[in-house]
Amino acid sequence: MDTHIQVKNLNVYYGKQQALKNVNIEIPKKQITVIMGPSGCGKTTLLKSFNRFLELTDGTQITGEVLVDGQNIYDREVDVTEVRKTVGLLAQRPSPLPMSIYDNVVYGMHIHKMKKDRREYKAAVRHYLEIAGLWDEVGKRLHDPATGLSIGQQQRLCLARGLAVEPEIILGDEPTSALDPISSQNIEARLLDLKQQYTTVIVTHTLRQAKRLADHVIYMYMGEVIEAGPAKEVFTNPKHERTRQYLEGLF
Amino acid sequence: MGMKKNYWQRRHLMELFMKTLMRISLAGAAASLGLILWTVVARGLPALTWDMVTQVPKGGFYMGKEGGVLNAIIGSLYLALGGTLLAMLFSLPIALYLKTYLGSSKWGQYVRLSLDVLWGIPSIVYGAFGFTIMIAIGMRASLLAGIIVLALVELPIMVRAMDEVIRRMPADLEQAALALGSTRFEVSMQVVTRQMLPGIMTAILLAFGRGIGDAASVLFTAGYTDRIVTSLMRPTASLPLAVFFQLGSPFPEVQQRGYASALILTIIVLAVSFGSRWLSSRLNKYTIK
Amino acid sequence: MSQSEPTITLENTEGRTTRPSVAPRIRQDQRAQRVFFVITLLPVFLIVVVTIALFVRAWPILQAFPLTDLLFGTIWKPSEKMFGFGPFILGTLWVTVVGVGVAVPPCLLAAIYLAEYAHASTRSFTKPILDLLAAIPPVVYGVWGLLAIVPFVEDMLAPLAKRWLGGVPFLAVNQPTGFSILSGGIVLAVMIAPLVISVVYEIFLTVPNDLRHASLAVGSTQWQTIRNVVLPQVMPGIVAAVVLGASRAFGETIAVLIVVGNVPQVPTSIFDSAYPLPALIANNYGDMMSIPLYDSALMGAALVLLVVILIFNILSTLVLQRMLRRKWA
Numbered sequence: 001m002d003t004h005i006q007v008k009n010l011n012v013y014y015g016k017q018q019a020l021k022n023v024n025i026e027i028p029k030k031q032i033t034v035i036m037g038p039s040g041c042g043k044t045t046l047l048k049s050f051n052r053f054l055e056l057t058d059g060t061q062i063t064g065e066v067l068v069d070g071q072n073i074y075d076r077e078v079d080v081t082e083v084r085k086t087v088g089l090l091a092q093r094p095s096p097l098p099m100s101i102y103d104n105v106v107y108g109m110h111i112h113k114m115k116k117d118r119r120e121y122k123a124a125v126r127h128y129l130e131i132a133g134l135w136d137e138v139g140k141r142l143h144d145p146a147t148g149l150s151i152g153q154q155q156r157l158c159l160a161r162g163l164a165v166e167p168e169i170i171l172g173d174e175p176t177s178a179l180d181p182i183s184s185q186n187i188e189a190r191l192l193d194l195k196q197q198y199t200t201v202i203v204t205h206t207l208r209q210a211k212r213l214a215d216h217v218i219y220m221y222m223g224e225v226i227e228a229g230p231a232k233e234v235f236t237n238p239k240h241e242r243t244r245q246y247l248e249g250l251f
Numbered sequence: 252m253g254m255k256k257n258y259w260q261r262r263h264l265m266e267l268f269m270k271t272l273m274r275i276s277l278a279g280a281a282a283s284l285g286l287i288l289w290t291v292v293a294r295g296l297p298a299l300t301w302d303m304v305t306q307v308p309k310g311g312f313y314m315g316k317e318g319g320v321l322n323a324i325i326g327s328l329y330l331a332l333g334g335t336l337l338a339m340l341f342s343l344p345i346a347l348y349l350k351t352y353l354g355s356s357k358w359g360q361y362v363r364l365s366l367d368v369l370w371g372i373p374s375i376v377y378g379a380f381g382f383t384i385m386i387a388i389g390m391r392a393s394l395l396a397g398i399i400v401l402a403l404v405e406l407p408i409m410v411r412a413m414d415e416v417i418r419r420m421p422a423d424l425e426q427a428a429l430a431l432g433s434t435r436f437e438v439s440m441q442v443v444t445r446q447m448l449p450g451i452m453t454a455i456l457l458a459f460g461r462g463i464g465d466a467a468s469v470l471f472t473a474g475y476t477d478r479i480v481t482s483l484m485r486p487t488a489s490l491p492l493a494v495f496f497q498l499g500s501p502f503p504e505v506q507q508r509g510y511a512s513a514l515i516l517t518i519i520v521l522a523v524s525f526g527s528r529w530l531s532s533r534l535n536k537y538t539i540k
Numbered sequence: 541m542s543q544s545e546p547t548i549t550l551e552n553t554e555g556r557t558t559r560p561s562v563a564p565r566i567r568q569d570q571r572a573q574r575v576f577f578v579i580t581l582l583p584v585f586l587i588v589v590v591t592i593a594l595f596v597r598a599w600p601i602l603q604a605f606p607l608t609d610l611l612f613g614t615i616w617k618p619s620e621k622m623f624g625f626g627p628f629i630l631g632t633l634w635v636t637v638v639g640v641g642v643a644v645p646p647c648l649l650a651a652i653y654l655a656e657y658a659h660a661s662t663r664s665f666t667k668p669i670l671d672l673l674a675a676i677p678p679v680v681y682g683v684w685g686l687l688a689i690v691p692f693v694e695d696m697l698a699p700l701a702k703r704w705l706g707g708v709p710f711l712a713v714n715q716p717t718g719f720s721i722l723s724g725g726i727v728l729a730v731m732i733a734p735l736v737i738s739v740v741y742e743i744f745l746t747v748p749n750d751l752r753h754a755s756l757a758v759g760s761t762q763w764q765t766i767r768n769v770v771l772p773q774v775m776p777g778i779v780a781a782v783v784l785g786a787s788r789a790f791g792e793t794i795a796v797l798i799v800v801g802n803v804p805q806v807p808t809s810i811f812d813s814a815y816p817l818p819a820l821i822a823n824n825y826g827d828m829m830s831i832p833l834y835d836s837a838l839m840g841a842a843l844v845l846l847v848v849i850l851i852f853n854i855l856s857t858l859v860l861q862r863m864l865r866r867k868w869a
Contacts, residue, residue, distance in 0.1 A: 051757065058660055071254050079256035079263075085759030086254070095754040097769055107768070108758030111262075158754070165758045266761045273653035276646035280737065281669045283730045287676060287684045294687050341579055348576035364857055365584040371784070371853035372590070372846065373791025375818045379842040380590045382825070383597050407583065434569035457675075464677025467793040467818070471825050491679040495794060498686065513683040517676065524675045528668065 004029040004169065004199040005050060010064035012045055012054060019045045021223045023064070027216070032191065032200045034210040034231070037220035037246070043203040046220065047171050050201065051087040052080050068169070085112060088167035090175040094154035096146035097161075101138050104146045104157055105129060108165035124164060132160035133190055152183025159190060170194065172202040176209070188213060207247065211235060219243045288517070295514030298507035304515065308477040313497075315504030320512050322479050323493035327516075329394060329480060330473060330489055331463035334401030338409050338458060341402075343451070346413035347443060350420070351435045363414065370407035374468035377403050382471040395483040397473025401462045409458040416450025417443060449531040456527035460520050466491030490516045591846060598840035601833050610840065616804050623837045625844065627804045631721075631814030632845075634807050635796055638725025639732065639789040644782055647736040654737070655744035656766055674734035682798035685727035690799050693726075694718025698811055712809040719801035722810040727795050732785040739784060743777035743863055744770065780859035787852035791845055793818035817841050 005027040012020040020042050027033050035043045045054065052073060054060045065072045073083045085108070097104050105125045108114075115121045125142070129135040134156045138149070146157055155175065162170065172191065176184035191200055191213060204210050210217065214231035219242075227234060227243045238244045257263065306319035345362070353359035381400035390396055420443060428442045429435070444451070466489070474486025475496070490512060497509030601610065601623060613624025654663055694717055702713045747770050755765040771778075801813025802823065821838050 053753070053757070056753065056756070068254075073254065077256055078254045081262075081759040081761055082254045082256070083759075084757055089753075089757040091750065091753065091757070093750065095750040097751060097754055098773060107755070108760070111758060111760040111764055111768075161754075162758060262761050262764060266763045269649075269763045270653075270657065273649040273657065276649035277653050277658075277666065279646055280650050280673070280733050281666065283733070284669050284673050284676075286688065287673075287680070287730070290684050290688045291680060294683075341582060344576045344579045345582070348573075348580045352573060352576065353580070360861060362580055362583060364854070364861060365587055367857040367861075368587060368850060368853045369583050371787050371791075371849055371857075372587075373788075373793060373818060373849065375791065375793040375821055376590065376594070376842050376846050376849075379821060379825075379839060380593055383593045383839065403586070410583070434565055436569040436572040437565070460675050464675075464679065466677070466679045467822060470822055491677055491794070494679045494683065495798075498683065498798060510683060510687070513680050517680050520675055520677055520680075521672065524672055 002029040003027065004069065005201075006065075006067040006070075007046075007049070008065040008067065010046075010049060010066060011062070012042075012049060013061040014057065015059045019223055020049070023225050025218055025225055025228050027199065027201060029199050030195060030197070031215035032195050032202060032213050033216040033218060034214035035201065035203045035218045035220060036205065036207065036210045037226075039205060041220040042223040043205075043220055044173055045223075046218075046225075047173055047201060047203045048089075050169070050171055051084050051089050053084075053089065055080075085165050086167055087169045087171060088162035088165065090155070090159055090162060090170065090172045092173045092175065093178045094151055094158050096149065096154045096157055098147060099145070100143045101146045101149070101157060102142040105160050105164050107161060112165060114165070128160040128164045129157075131163060131190075131194070132156040133186060134160060150183075152179050152186060155179060155183065155187060156190065159187070163194075167198065169199045169201065172200065174203050174205065177205075184209075207249070219246065221246075291510065291514050291517050294507070295510040295512075295517075298504075298511035299514055300511075303508065303511050307479060312477070313500060313502075313505055315502045320488075320490065320493045320508070320515070322477055323488040323490045323512065324515065325479050326394070326473070326487035327463050327490040327519075329487060330397045330401055330469060331459050333394070333398035334405050334462045335409075335455060335459045337398060337402035338405040338462075339455060342406060342409040342413060342454075342458075343444075345410045346417055346451075349410075349414055350417045350443060351438060363411070366407045366411050366414075370411060374404050374465050375470075378468040378471050381468070385472065391484075392472055392474030392486045393484045394473060394480050394487045397469045397487065397489070398483075400468045400472045401465065404465055404468050405458040405462045408461055409454050412454030412457050413447075413451055416454065417447050419450075420446055449533075453527045453531045456523050456530070460523040460527075463523070464491055464516060464520055466495055490519075587850070591843075591850070594839055594843040594846060598836055598843045601836040601840045604833060611844070614806055618831050618834045618837065621833065623833070623840075625817070625841060627806050628815055628817045628820045628841065629844065630806055631800070631804075632790060632816040632818070634721045634810070634814055635724040635728065635800060635816050636786055636789045638721055638810055639728030640782060640786045642725050643729035643732050643736060643785060643789075647733050647785075648740060648778065650733075651737045651740035651744065652766060655741050656762065656770070670734040670737060673730070678731070678792060678795040679798075681727050681731055681795040685723055685795060685799035689723045689726050690718035690720075692718070693720055693723045693811070697722065701811060710809050711811070713811045714809060715811065715813060717801070717813075719799060719813055720811050721800060721807055721814045724796045724800035724814070724816070725810065727799055728789045728792055731792060731795060732788050735788060736781050736785040739781040739860065740774075740778055743774045743781065743860075746777075746863060747773050774863075776859050777863040780856035780863070783852050783856040784860070787849045787856070790852070791818060791849050793822050797822055817845050821845075 003026045007023050007025045010020055010023040011018065023046060035046060037043050048054050049062065049066055054062060062074065066074060068086065071078065097107060102125055105128055106121050109121060109124060115124060126135060129138065134153060137153060146154065149157060176187050179187065194200065202213060217231045217234040218228040219226045219234065221242055227238060227240045234243065235247065238247060303319040304324065305321055307322045309316060309318040312318035349359055349362060353362065377400050381396060385396055424442060424446060428438045469489050470492060473489055475488050475492055476486045480487035494509050494512045494516060497505050497512060500506055605623065610623060610625055611629065612626050614626040615622045615624045616627060654666060698713045698718065701711050705711045751769050752765055755769045796816055797819040800816060800819065802815045802819055803813035804815040807814045821841050824838060
């Protein structure tokens with residue numbers, strides 16, 4: 001297994017409350033890893049430790065290491081904006097920026113000055129909207145405000161915006177929980193398409209979604225990783241009692 | 252992978268630059284308070300004698316001879332106390348009505364708008380208005396006139412401050428009381444007032460502090476006198492005006508007493524401010540959060 | 541408590557059962573509601589009354605001279621029946637513009653820092669400082685201006701400007717003292733700072749964090765996020781906060797009066813003295829009764845002040861109420 005993200009002895013505290021307890025895991029390259037577990041178990045905390053979003057909350061303390069391609073992203077010399085460019089995030093609720101559809105996709109590329117001229121930007125916008133499966137719906141009204149889109153379209157727009165800065169890793173924090181079933185399916189299909197090129201980590205609380213998407217599974221409970229491994233093994237033959245109970249829907 | 256931070260990248264330089272500017276600005280705002288207090292203390296303290304706070308002006312006071320500003324201190328306390336009580340009489344009902352009956356309805360918005368606008372009217376305009384009315388009804392500059400005009404100045408400050416705290420009252424508390432069969436009037440009088448007592452006290456002290464320091468509104472309405480005021484219908488001195496008049500004097504001794512008077516005024520205002528902070532932190536213990 | 545005996549009486553026509561003590565309580569509620577309502581109308585009423593009263597008193601002067609002569613006339617000689625408000629209006633404008641100009645950049649930066657960067661501890665440290673700044677009486681600001689700012693302008697800024705900025709418009713040093721528009725502006729800037737900072741801060745808090753996170757998630761720096769995402773959202777509110785600050789500065793009397801020099805001239809430089817409208821009213825009220833039309837002219841000055849401030853205030857407050865609506869709910 002080719003490891004992309006390696007977590008070593010990670011502990012996270014919100015004030016005095018410990019949210020992650022000595023987490024050690026590895027996340028494989030160019031596969032979909034699903035983090036699952038009951039609510040409040042620290043799934044989202046673990047996910048957000050990968051793009052250093054935890055430090056946006058006052059009073060968070062983090063010890064341990066998160067290595068992306070062997071580089072500890074919590075290292076002093078590391079540029080947090082480069083981390084977030086490399087590790088994209090698809091949020092729980094779609095959060096289009098209050099600007100046009102075009103400007104949303106172009107936003108990150110502008111920030112990082114990734115293209116030379118307008119034409120290149122235009123081409124890139126089209127490219128990423130196509131990847132996100134949104135071009136057919138919005139290609140003719142790129143300069144309309146993004147907030148006018150349906151919520152499912154908004155989430156795909158956010159996907160396009162995230163992909164446009166050429167990340168290597170995509171994080172999804174229950175990315176379909178705010179969407180209707182059809183939009184959810186749409187997003188899931190996109191994620192499956194994209195797994196050839198990106199390492200993907202998804203947090204979900206629905207077991208069925210985990211089963212549809214996962215190549216690799218991490219099961220968490222009360223801030224600890226109980227079990228982690230290839231999806232087939234974990235789903236068919238869980239090693240731990242707790243995991244088995246969760247898979248059987250006992251809690 | 253190139254994740255090492257390049258501090259010389261334009262956007263990182265910009266971040267550092269803006270953040271530094273912001274810190275300097277905030278420090279500057281904080282430092283200006285220090286500068287003001289330091290100036291007033293450094294220049295006022297040397298002239299601050301026991302006589303200043305225990306004597307009224309004697310003959311030749313305004314040429315640098317004996318006396319103090321007790322008349323102005325007492326006058327200011329009377330003015331501000333009276334103004335605050337009068338403003339309270341109207342503020343509390345308005346704030347309660349806003350909360351219990353109007354809420355955030357359209358009418359509530361209008362009333363709040365008009366309060367904010369009233370707050371913005373400069374005190375010199377209130378003073379001029381007060382003077383106009385006094386002429387119309389044949390009233391002379393007096394403690395009472397000063398109190399009424401100060402009440403106008405304080406009213407919007409008090410109501411808006413009360414409104415801010417009353418609004419923060421948990422809705423369930425009010426609804427619980429309503430559900431128990433209280434009328435809305437009873438809710439305002441008993442639940443809201445009691446629960447919000449610390450906030451209301453803070454609002455009152457805030458307005459008091461504003462009132463005692465205001466000069467422009469009492470300039471034409473309260474007048475000035477060297478004696479301690481004994482009647483509502485007589486003119487009275489006030490501390491801000493004492494400062495103001497002494498500053499305008501050509502005699503250095505008198506000017507320095509002006510600085511000392513400013514120091515006295517500052518001490519009173521700071522005491523009120525700290526007092527309200529202390530009071531609200533104490534009273535907070537007895538309310539549900 | 542004999543009334544709370546469970547004797548049930550039928551009292552109202554719908555046939556609902558009520559305890560005997562309820563009806564008076566409801567009447568009390570209704571009466572209170574009426575009284576409260578009337579008292580609540582007071583603020584609205586007060587604005588109208590103040591405006592009308594000043595208007596009535598200013599009427600004689602408004603009738604005696606055309607409005608344009610009053611507003612734009614530059615000669616003020618009450619004893620010769622010349623009432624040009626021009627120099628005073630311009631003086632007020634100059635002081636206000638300089639005050640707002642000095643205040644706004646640092647206040648914006650400080651507010652942004654408090655809202656976007658500062659830790660909770662910094663915020664709780666800053667709040668009482670701003671409260672105290674707001675609590676200091678105008679006349680004390682005046683004393684500070686007289687003792688610290690006027691000498692600072694006279695001994696530091698004016699010589700510097702004289703040496704280095706000779707030909708620059710609005711910066712010429714034409715008089716030897718520090719009693720100047722600049723001194724007034726600096727004092728005003730500190731006076732309005734707490735208001736501007738706290739209003740701008742509150743407006744920044746209305747921007748949902750989701751937007752900031754969306755921007756940060758693609759790797760923008762915090763400043764880029766503020767510039768590109770947050771600022772466009774809060775711009776109307778910032779403008780309103782500045783207008784609000786300006787209207788405060790416009791009407792400030794005593795503090796400005798002490799440091800601005802009070803020379804009735806049309807200013808040409810921030811180092812000139814000026815004579816703002818509020819100072820005109822405050823300085824001349826005692827001795828105006830003997831000259832015809834003088835008191836009417838001063839009331840006219842107060843009216844001008846009031847009208848300008850009402851317009852500024854209503855506009856900015858409307859914008860702020862809309863932006864802070866989530867707070868009102």
